[in-house]
Amino acid sequence: xxxxxxxxxxxxxxxxxxxxVFLPLGEALRRRGxxxxxxxxxxxxxxxxxxxxxxxxxLARVLGDAGDLxxxxxxxxxxxxxxxxxxxxxxxxxxLYYVAGDLPKALSHLESALTADPGxxxxxxxxxxxxxxxxxxxTAMTAPQPHRPAAVASLPPDSGDIGAAEASAAEVRAxxxxxxxxxxxxxxxxxxxxxxxxxxLSAPDGAPVGDSVAAHLAxxxxxxxxxxxxxxxxxxxxxxxxxxxxxxxxxxxxxxxLLLLVRDNSVPIGRLALQAEHASDAARRWLEGxx
Amino acid sequence: MNTDIVAALESVTRVRGVRGAxxxxxxxxxxxxxxxxxxxxxxxxxxxTAGVVARLSRATEAAGRTPPAFVHLRADGGGLMAVPALxxxxxxAVTDPEVNVGLVRLExxxxxxxxx
Numbered sequence: 571x572x573x574x575x576x577x578x579x580x581x582x583x584x585x586x587x588x589x590x591v592f593l594p595l596g597e598a599l600r601r602r603g604x605x606x607x608x609x610x611x612x613x614x615x616x617x618x619x620x621x622x623x624x625x626x627x628x629l630a631r632v633l634g635d636a637g638d639l640x641x642x643x644x645x646x647x648x649x650x651x652x653x654x655x656x657x658x659x660x661x662x663x664x665x666l667y668y669v670a671g672d673l674p675k676a677l678s679h680l681e682s683a684l685t686a687d688p689g690x691x692x693x694x695x696x697x698x699x700x701x702x703x704x705x706x707x708x709t710a711m712t713a714p715q716p717h718r719p720a721a722v723a724s725l726p727p728d729s730g731d732i733g734a735a736e737a738s739a740a741e742v743r744a745x746x747x748x749x750x751x752x753x754x755x756x757x758x759x760x761x762x763x764x765x766x767x768x769x770x771l772s773a774p775d776g777a778p779v780g781d782s783v784a785a786h787l788a789x790x791x792x793x794x795x796x797x798x799x800x801x802x803x804x805x806x807x808x809x810x811x812x813x814x815x816x817x818x819x820x821x822x823x824x825x826x827x828l829l830l831l832v833r834d835n836s837v838p839i840g841r842l843a844l845q846a847e848h849a850s851d852a853a854r855r856w857l858e859g860x861x
Numbered sequence: 862m863n864t865d866i867v868a869a870l871e872s873v874t875r876v877r878g879v880r881g882a883x884x885x886x887x888x889x890x891x892x893x894x895x896x897x898x899x900x901x902x903x904x905x906x907x908x909x910t911a912g913v914v915a916r917l918s919r920a921t922e923a924a925g926r927t928p929p930a931f932v933h934l935r936a937d938g939g940g941l942m943a944v945p946a947l948x949x950x951x952x953x954a955v956t957d958p959e960v961n962v963g964l965v966r967l968e969x970x971x972x973x974x975x976x977x
Contacts, residue, residue, distance in 0.1 A: 771924060773924060773925025773926075774925050774926070777925065779923055779924050779925060782923040783920055783923045783924045785923075786916065786919045786920035786923050787920050789916045789919075789920075790913065790916045790917050790920055793909070793912045793913045793916050794913055796909065796912075797909035797910065797912070797913055797934060797941060798934065798936040798937075798938075800905055800909060801902075801906060801909060801939075801941070801955065802938065803936035803937070803938045803939045803940065803941070804936045804937030804938035804939075805936060805937050806934060806935070806936045807935045807936055807937065808933075808934075808935045809913070809917065809932065809933070809934050809935070810931075810932070810933045810935070811917055811921065811929035811932045811933075812929060812930050812931040813921055813926045813927045813928065813929055813930060814926075814927040814930060815926060816921075816924075816926050818917075818921065818924075818926075818929075832924065832926075839933070
């Protein structure tokens with residue numbers, strides 16, 4: 571959201587303080603890292619709408635970003651008391667349990683979030699990740715924490731930034747391509763819905779981008795399939811792309827999965843195709859093992 | 862200009878295994894010019910190629926990378942290749958399976974550089 575958008579929302583709220591525009595404004599400020607301003611907007615909104623679950627959810631997210639996980643938990647807890655099916659509150663509490671290592675409770679809340687909002691950003695991937703972690707004996711045996719998990723870490727529970735929890739999940743995902751170059755960065759396995767199953771991917775600045783890229787690739791998968799079919803080219807096999815600084819290779823190890831390889835552009839596409847074959851073999855073995 | 866573009870596209874179709882070549886508006890997926898597209902539905906090629914390239918561009922953007930400078934969709938019975946030219950234009954080739962990919966890419970790039 572641009573500065574202009576925020577100015578417009580601020581003006582709307584000033585003109586009509588009873589407007590629900592405080593919700594998108596607070597969220598926009600939170601996303602920009604203006605947490606003090608976001609908290610102020612959220613609290614002002616809550617004074618007018620104390621029974622609005624969305625307002626408690628907004629404040630919880632701001633508090634979570636600020637590292638105040640105990641209060642964030644309390645706000646999400648209130649949101650759920652007001653609206654037992656609130657997707658944002660289930661998602662937030664689910665991530666807090668995830669961070670705390672209480673995977674069964676995390677899964678329960680994340681599944682509720684997904685049921686309430688099947689399109690919620692990052693939730694489907696998180697559910698898959700927690701299920702995967704629960705299927706791994708070492709993680710499944712993690713002792714549950716007490717009912718309130720908030721004090722365990724000072725990490726923001728936002729979907730795209732779950733810090734230490736993400737790091738432990740990365741170990742599970744990396745196992746898919748164990749022993750292959752780029753097992754944790756540069757190889758990505760996803761399902762046909764764009765949910766990451768294994769591997770990982772970072773942007774050039776080091777930011778993890780696996781989940782967002784996976785979501786876009788599901789569309790590429792469908793478009794490639796449709797283009798090949800409608801142009802009578804038969805079944806599609808791969809999509810290769812060259813960018814200014816990287817080469818990408820996309821193929822389907824199975825009918826229901828997709829594999830992406832990303833290497834810097836010193837690695838020719840032909841070599842990427844060979845690496846993709848090895849990675850596809852590993853992915854198929856792993857998928858068969860999971861099934 | 863259109864005659865020049867068609868002539869340039871014909872240089873792509875002269876590569877063995879190229880079934881047709883065309884210039885496509887990337888945003889709308891519409892045909893701007895085409896050469897030797899016998900047996901191919903030019904409008905469908907344009908729309909579908911633009912769709913794949915647009916999706917892929919969003920994926921590379923999400924990965925923190927620049928938009929693709931070359932895209933190759935390979936299928937059992939042939940392939941599609943695309944190279945962006947000026948803003949909002951794609952040079953596209955439809956090929957047989959056994960085509961010299963490197964040579965087609967060079968020709969597509971040459972056309973892309975000459976589209977004014």
